[in-house]
Amino acid sequence: MHRRFFIGASVSLAASSALAQGEVGGQANRTPVRFTLAGALEQGSLAMGSAPPGSLVALDGRPLRVTADGHFVFGFAPDQTKPSLVTVRYPDGGGDSRSFAPTVRQYEIQRVSGLPQNTVTPPPEVQARIAHEAETIYLARLSDSSGGDFLSGFDWPAPGIESGVFGSQRIDNGVAMSPHYGVDMAAPVGTPIRSPADGVVAISDDYYLDGGFTLIDHGQGVSTCYLHQSSRLVRAGESVQRGQRIGLIGATGRATGPHLHWAMNWFQVRLDPSRSTRKPKPDPL
Numbered sequence: 259m260h261r262r263f264f265i266g267a268s269v270s271l272a273a274s275s276a277l278a279q280g281e282v283g284g285q286a287n288r289t290p291v292r293f294t295l296a297g298a299l300e301q302g303s304l305a306m307g308s309a310p311p312g313s314l315v316a317l318d319g320r321p322l323r324v325t326a327d328g329h330f331v332f333g334f335a336p337d338q339t340k341p342s343l344v345t346v347r348y349p350d351g352g353g354d355s356r357s358f359a360p361t362v363r364q365y366e367i368q369r370v371s372g373l374p375q376n377t378v379t380p381p382p383e384v385q386a387r388i389a390h391e392a393e394t395i396y397l398a399r400l401s402d403s404s405g406g407d408f409l410s411g412f413d414w415p416a417p418g419i420e421s422g423v424f425g426s427q428r429i430d431n432g433v434a435m436s437p438h439y440g441v442d443m444a445a446p447v448g449t450p451i452r453s454p455a456d457g458v459v460a461i462s463d464d465y466y467l468d469g470g471f472t473l474i475d476h477g478q479g480v481s482t483c484y485l486h487q488s489s490r491l492v493r494a495g496e497s498v499q500r501g502q503r504i505g506l507i508g509a510t511g512r513a514t515g516p517h518l519h520w521a522m523n524w525f526q527v528r529l530d531p532s533r534s535t536r537k538p539k540p541d542p543l
């Protein structure tokens with residue numbers, strides 16, 4: 259009943275939001291709104307909202323989880339051009355609905371050669387294993403846990419040279435791959451990787467393409483993962499704290515040299531973790 263009422267309310271609010279179409283940040287609206295949205299507000303970034311406690315929030319007409327103190331989160335897809343509609347129903351009645359169009363990014367084209375050919379075109383006998391591992395990751399990213407560990411922002415998980423950027427189109431050994439949805443930090447094997455925020459380990463395993471792999475759930479669909487580790491120091495189900503060592507940098511799986519591939523998701527939406535960091539990138543070792 260609760261949910262039916264809310265959806266009904268959001269439809270009528272959406273009708274009054276036409277004036278706000280295309281505006282970003284909520285600051286320039288003709289009427290003041292009582293919720294805020296923070297973040298890079300560009301393609302492939304995490305948007306963090308704040309509304310009066312007890313508010314109900316919908317994204318494009320679907321309810322979003324809201325923390326007890328009124329925080330909510332969602333992501334803009336890497337290729338998203340249409341605005342996201344955020345509708346907030348306040349506990350005292352009334353509400354606001356605003357559209358937020360992400361800033362469009364220009365992504366790089368990156369050519370990588372010298373990769374082991376059996377990882378660029380994996381042999382048929384490992385296809386089932388790769389599919390199973392992708393499915394496991396997909397399922398972990400469906401989790402909508404109530405935690406709000408993402409709220410205090412993220413730290414860089416390791417020092418290193420940023421050797422790969424988010425969204426670049428990779429051409430590996432001449433074969434066009436899916437875009438690079440992560441940040442690569444090149445550093446020596448054994449360099450500690452630290453959790454960028456509090457969270458709960460959802461996966462810690464050795465995968466064919468990803469190598470030593472860890473996925474951390476930070477709540478409300480926000481997760482980060484760590485690839486190519488030489489050693490994993492945490493187990494699935496374990497709670498981790500910001501700054502805790504979770505693994506060591508390596509070159510396992512599909513990697514040309516030692517580096518950390520750091521990725522962030524909001525559910526299945528790929529995000530650029532470098533856009534959610536609260537401090538500058540640490541210097542390379």
Ligand SMILES: [Zn+2]
Nearest residue numbers: 422440442519
């Ligand atoms: Zn990478």
